[in-house]
Amino acid sequence: MKRILRKMSLKRRLWVSFVFLTVVCISVTGTYVSVFFSNQMKAQAAKTSQDTLNKTAQVFDERLRNIVVSISTLMMGESFQETMRDVQANNKQDYFKRLSQLQTPFAQMMMTEQSIDSVLIHTPIGDFYPTENRRSTTSFEETYINEMIVNAQTRWSTLWIRGHEEELFRRGNPVISLVIKPLFERTLPNVYVVVNIQEERLLELIHAHLQEGSLRQLIMDRSSMPVFSSVPVSTDNSKSLQEAIGDSSTGHFEYVADSGLPFLVNYAALDMNADWMLVGYQSKSDLLAPVRHMRWTIVTIMGVCVVLALIMSSMLSELLLKPLFKLRNLMLKVETNHLDVKFESVFEDEISQVGYKFNRMLEQIKELIEEVRSTEQEKRKSEIKALQAQIDPHFLYNTLNTIYWKSEMQEQQAVSGMIVSLSQLFRLGLNNGHEITTLRQELEHVSQYLSLQSMCYPDLFYYEIAEVDEKLLDVPILKILLQPLVENSILHGFQELPHQGRIRIETSAQDGMLTISVNDNGVGMDVHQVQQMLSRRGKECSSYALSNVRARLALYYGSKASFILESESCVRTSVRLVIPIREVIEE
Structure with missing residues (x-):
């Protein structure tokens, strides 16, 4: 105990002393008063209940006696x-x-x-x-x-x-x-x-003699069975009741019901039938409600005294250890990432020297944090560039090859359209070097891509871009999110499909979140297997399109964005992107 006290601060020792004395004194006094009044109330309640019970038993016996007299008169x-x-x-x-x-x-x-x-x-x-x-x-x-x-x-x-x-x-x-x-x-x-x-x-005879309060009365036999059939009584603990009453004619005891609630029980045998008992019971918790109120009052007083002890001990320690408390408060602010604090003091004691060392340490920490932040930003940009570079250039080869053969076949109008679409695709994809574009430009970018692919693979699929609310078209989003998804549908969803494929892009907004869905009727995928593959960080992933989009969403939006896969073979495969609308993106 002495060792623990030596390790405590002065303020803590004062606090413990004041609180200990306050709690001990009030607890002893409160416990004594509570137990004393509780016993007195139970004894008074048992006496009052027994008197009421005896009076009711006399009236009940008198009624039964009158009935017996009436029958005897009849028989004579x-x-x-x-x-x-x-x-x-x-x-x-x-x-x-x-x-x-x-x-x-x-x-x-x-x-x-x-x-x-x-x-x-x-x-x-x-x-x-x-x-x-x-x-x-x-x-x-x-x-x-x-x-x-x-x-x-x-x-x-x-x-x-x-x-x-x-x-x-x-x-x-x-x-x-x-x-x-x-x-x-x-x-x-x-x-x-x-x-x-x-x-x-x-x-009615029993209830007429009940006063206001929680006391209830009923008649039972000595086997704890109810005498009145219209008054249901639980008899699960009838054995314990029977043992408590025994052969005595009057008395009282405490009884715990099946529900766990305690009751104070009084009983008195009827003179006209000694096997019948008039039983009075009342909830112990209701009876002792004033005692509980008194206990809460004692606890409240104890709490007030503890608060006063804390205030007094705090005032005394504040006079002696004010510089140390100031330094401690600054350290608590630093724990919550407030690094702009600074220790100042007019004293030149040991605590002040520690405070000046603390200021120097904070300056070094801020320099290290800034260096780490700069390094992480460069690393993040490099990762995004690497992910964007993974976009498969195979479609560019197919597009140029298609343009070549159409030019050979003198389809000048188709060639012109494809060249315009390809130039628009590159222009929108480059986006002046910015990573953030608008929903309008992103939909235009994927539209140009789908137009080129439909010319490269005639009759393989057709596409639809659902009408978008005009208010959403200027929402800023990360560029080249949809092109990898529709590319995935064309290359993996439609190649073995016996009928023409369909791609539909839908956009909606709700609760500050923008939802973009890419749906197709391709051969589908094993969603569970694909999700496991995408979750293998640091390992080779065969689905570049899905992993690219998922990784870029995670890098830019963090946990606020969602990447949801749903698939039903040859019926519907859906990739949903859910991103915050007003998320601030740092270039």
Whole structure:
């Protein structure tokens, strides 16, 4: 540690000291406050949630208790007892009489407790229910209720069945069912009083006791299965919930859902059914949002203090090391290619002497850069001249030979036209020694070349130059770009073509880029193979035309120009040149 401190500058040591003390003090204080308030908020939230949960559980138990009392009142009535006596005696003759007698108790019970959706008394001599409800065609033995009765593992007198679709009547709405064995002097097998309770009314009862906040409540059994069928609950982590609740009747714990979000969970068992738990949960992140805000406040304060420490350390070091900082700033500017800086100082100390040596070094660097730039420019010009010299002179031989034979055949007009075209071709190609021409002259140059070649190779091909926007004709471009491309089409694309070839030159502009396309219907090329051949720098390349144009574009325009090849055999071969319109070219 001491070795590291010795290597640090004075400014860095001051900076480290101020920042270290500031960060340590604020971090310790902020961490303590954050943890303390976080624990206090979680404890207060758990207590408040548990109180709300206990209150809701009491109200919910009271509602279930009232329903049980209403059913007990029904079962203690004379009509119900007479019905049970008929069941005991297996008397089916008075079925309709008993059904009629039970309508009034049914109506009184459902009027007293409006959360009851339907009621049915299942007996071996028939089912008894309010006749105003339409009984479904599903027999009691085929219902989910009967399945739960059969699968009950313990002896029971009251059986609560979690939410399901109502099957006894033609309603189909979600209900919770209560099954009670009848109150009678003797035990009657296969006799059940089934009461379907509307889930909607019970859910309203739960939601009515929720206050504003993030707390949510639901009812689950101890296996973590939802009691209400209309409230979907993910049970992927049901085992962890079941282990956390265990056999206890009340408590709270933290729970991480499948999505990774943490929740604070409170629970309380219902007195009317100890297997059912009223569970309240709230997002831990929402609950601790004020703590997060406080943490951000602490971080902001820490940042402000760090900035103040930096300013103070900078002010102290500036007084002592101002000349050195000045020299360092000049060096940073030199790193960004600003070589015109100069160190000046009124002092004559060691730092000033280093600054004067720095000035001398910059002068030598600028002299070396200028020398290298001049050398590179000469090399670049030489490379361009060498590339231009690679243009195949074979066509000149063919042109002169054609002129000779046409003169021998007394075709004076054709000879005159070819001589004029050849002179125009040379005039436009020379371009007064300039490397930059205009699009108008370049199109005229390639037009003269194509005219000569069409006379040298009659019926081999025909050509088209698409109409160009007048505004583009004066755009400056590199000369002799198109002639090597059309030469490549004639020599390689049409020689083995069974039909007449076609060359079309198109020009367009978009987004500051000029696009020139040379298209033909020749035999085509293997684009991938040609691109690999063109990319072999320093090696011999058989396609002089394409490599010449590509190399000249790279030398003049760099990465701003594009050379694009596309080919479909005997259908379309295209070479596209994309160059910047307003690119400044140095001759």
